[in-house]
Amino acid sequence: MILISILLVFAALFVVWKKRRGAILFVAGVVFWLLGSLLPGPLVRLANDTYASMKDPSFGPRVAIVVLGGGTSYDRSRHLKPKGDAMTRIDLAASLYKRCIETEKTCFVVMSGGNPQHHEQSEAEVYGSLLLDAGVARKDLILETQSLDTYENARNTEKILRARQYDTSVLITSSLHMRRAMLAFDAFNLHPQPAVAYIRPELTWWLPRRKGWFDSNSALHELVGIARFYVWRWMGWY
Secondary structure, three states: OHHHHHHHHHHHHHHHOHHHHHHHHHHHHHHHHHHHOOOHHHHHHHHHOOOOOOOOOOOOOEEEEEEEOOOEEEOOOOOEEEOHHHHHHHHHHHHHHHHHHHOOOEEEEEEEOOOOOOOOOOHHHHHHHHHHHOOOOHHHEEEEOOOOOHHHHHHHHHHHHHOOOOOEEEEEEOHHHHHHHHHHHHHOOOOOEEEEOOOOOOOOOOOOOHHHHHHHHHHHHHHHHHHHHHHHHHOOOO
16 A cells, blocks of 8 residues: 555654654654545646546447456455455446447456455456346356566456457546556557546545545545556566
């Protein structure tokens, strides 16, 4: 987590820079106060970029709908479910698939997500069963279970789409994640239409809140990922 990394930096400075411990504690307090109160909104706005709205994609004769996993967590019955707001990705994918089928087009869904959290099922398997329950035909559902990050989502999806015939593609993820995801897919010469499943609200408060720290951490995670993308591309690694 980004905020934990920031905290560790302050802790290291506190240990090493003994003569400035008071100043370090003051700065750390101010930084974390702002990250929990006034900064979440601007950081989320920056990460949302141009994807802070929901637009219906257009369909060609053959449509590829790509859904990116957003993690899994356990419910009270110890069953795996999509984490956080990721259920909205299932709902949007099922809705677009239904609309696609109703217009008599050829449609298929690629559910991309491995198992970075080391649960008993991959994201693709968990989300895939929900997509089937939501009406996606089994013959039109492809599970990509190996990706551990956004780079691998794009790389592995490109391999799948290369072997399929399609005219238009749609990429489904959240507003926070969309900018980084689009950069990754563009790097593999894939240019899907963005379909935002959930828009993260741009909230601020005067007093720190737990949600404020959560939003700041999520937004910073995406912004660091975007910066890393450009660094890696500059170094020829992407």
